[in-house]
Amino acid sequence: MSGIRERGRLQFEVAGVFDPLVGALNGRSWLLIEGAKISKVGARPQPGVEVNRKYAQAYAVPGLIDCHVHLSFDPSVNNPVDALERSTAAEVADVVRRMARLALLAGVTTVRDLGDPHYLVSELRRELLRVPAPTIVSSGPPITTANGHCHFFGGAVTPSGDHLQRAVAERAKRGVDVVKVMINGGILTPGSNPGKMQFSRAALAEIASAAKSDGLPIAAHAYTSEGISAAIQMGASTIEHCSFVTHDEYLWDWEAIVSAAQSPCYISPTLVDRPGVRQDPSRLSWRKSMVQHLYHNGAKLVAGTDSGVLRGLGPDSLPWALLAMHDAGIPSLECIAAGTIRAAEACGLSGTKGLIAAGYDADLVLVEKDPARNLGTLVKPLAVVARGKLYDPEG
Ligand SMILES: [Zn+2]
Known part of the structure; x- marks a missing residue:
């Protein structure tokens, strides 16, 4: 994969965010990432920040x-x-x-x-x-x-x-x-x-x-x-x-x-x-x-x-x-x-990893299908975000 972007502010629109804490998929969401952290997960975009819509049909799963x-x-x-x-x-x-x-x-x-x-x-x-x-x-x-x-x-x-x-x-x-x-x-x-x-x-x-x-x-x-x-x-x-x-x-x-x-x-x-x-x-x-x-x-x-x-x-x-x-x-x-x-x-990482929520590390996987219904979708991620950096095979 290439397409590594420098850390800064990233906002993604996604079709859903998987929350393993409640075991459910939230609906359409906007993820705001600042530096290496998730700063907001909302049902509306944060005004004034450009939105990456490339993954608007994808689902976000915690890394x-x-x-x-x-x-x-x-x-x-x-x-x-x-x-x-x-x-x-x-x-x-x-x-x-x-x-x-x-x-x-x-x-x-x-x-x-x-x-x-x-x-x-x-x-x-x-x-x-x-x-x-x-x-x-x-x-x-x-x-x-x-x-x-x-x-x-x-x-x-x-x-x-x-x-x-x-x-x-x-x-x-x-x-x-x-x-x-x-x-x-x-x-x-x-x-x-x-x-x-x-x-x-x-x-x-x-x-x-x-x-x-x-x-x-x-x-x-x-x-x-x-x-x-x-x-x-x-x-x-x-x-x-x-x-x-x-x-x-x-x-x-x-x-x-x-x-x-x-x-x-x-x-x-x-x-x-x-x-x-x-x-x-x-x-x-x-x-x-x-x-x-x-x-x-x-x-x-x-x-x-x-x-x-x-x-x-x-x-x-x-x-x-x-x-x-x-x-x-x-x-x-x-x-x-x-x-x-x-x-x-x-692994002793409660509160920083394992969840897509404000304050957590910006580690996530973007996948094609709802993972709760299609676990196999995790085998081929569309893109990965780790500590706020996006890795996309298509650049
Ligand atoms: Zn071993």
């Missing part, structure tokens, strides 16, 4: 928020871990820049990066504010064990002495927004067992207390009943995956499903079904039914893609995550909330 990405993984390769390990820091930085642009132009105006090598994403954040890129919330390297899940990001810690406190303190010093903890092993890492616990409850309590004193929320990676229960006990803000499935084991545990759904944690099931991305069909259908069970038991679901872990799964995949949730039986309004307003809450 999408992906709660779980890895901008440093290149989704064009078969083995992202191997590619990462063989790349120089400069090459990985180029991947991050490319992925950030790809996400933004797909309407993903905010991402939460939950694992990058040696704080690279955090370091690039300032630079990425000046180019087509989403707003980035990041964790830096996940806290893991020696040779544990995603150890290649540089976050392996021996859980003894004051190592865990120091690991959290280092993240706070680096300015991360969230602490990512690998409670279970993972599928992506050779030699790691997703069915096993990586940390004791005592170690997780130490991490939780250090994070609390630094004012940092926790994103907990967990697959198993024990891992998910430990995530709830440590007061994690979000549970990543929460899939009750490991390499090939399907772990039916009704009590644990209900307690995860009714916990205060946001559940980020990282469920995506994108054409061209190969996944085991039985595993995928298990995960869809798990999302349905979680939803029906009251889970606060948020959307995340875990971008980069599968070939073809770029950070432009969030609309496919919303469609997969919908396919799992979640109403479309709920799916949109999971990728906007509720995702903003889960």
Whole structure:
């Protein structure tokens, strides 16, 4: 996309504004954007400000928020871990820049990066504010064990002495927004067992207390009943995956499903079904039914893609995550909330992101159809506005 306009005053006329807070579409509206913020959403234009009528038949949706990405993984390769390990820091930085642009132009105006090598994403954040890129919330390297899940990001810690406190303190010093903890092993890492616990409850309590004193929320990676229960006990803000499935084991545990759904944690099931991305069909259908069970038991679901872990799964995949949730039986309004307003809450961005309203950041997607009736319209945005700048493929 080209057609980047300088920040200033922009006024758009649109056919409707989707409000995920009430789950409804408002009628014909005029959006006034000043600088990086929305200053007015009205039923009449603001006099004295030129009106852009190009999108008068389009619908405005809050900019999408992906709660779980890895901008440093290149989704064009078969083995992202191997590619990462063989790349120089400069090459990985180029991947991050490319992925950030790809996400933004797909309407993903905010991402939460939950694992990058040696704080690279955090370091690039300032630079990425000046180019087509989403707003980035990041964790830096996940806290893991020696040779544990995603150890290649540089976050392996021996859980003894004051190592865990120091690991959290280092993240706070680096300015991360969230602490990512690998409670279970993972599928992506050779030699790691997703069915096993990586940390004791005592170690997780130490991490939780250090994070609390630094004012940092926790994103907990967990697959198993024990891992998910430990995530709830440590007061994690979000549970990543929460899939009750490991390499090939399907772990039916009704009590644990209900307690995860009714916990205060946001559940980020990282469920995506994108054409061209190969996944085991039985595993995928298990995960869809798990999302349905979680939803029906009251889970606060948020959307995340875990971008980069599968070939073809770029950070432009969030609309496919919303469609997969919908396919799992979640109403479309709920799916949109999971990728906007509720995702903003889960990422600590309540009041600035996830809603088209005065005072919020000017992050929005302009789409052809009413998204509540045609969720698929989000796959191909007509244009994207991020922090007050318009990106339109037609210029
Ligand atoms: Zn991940």
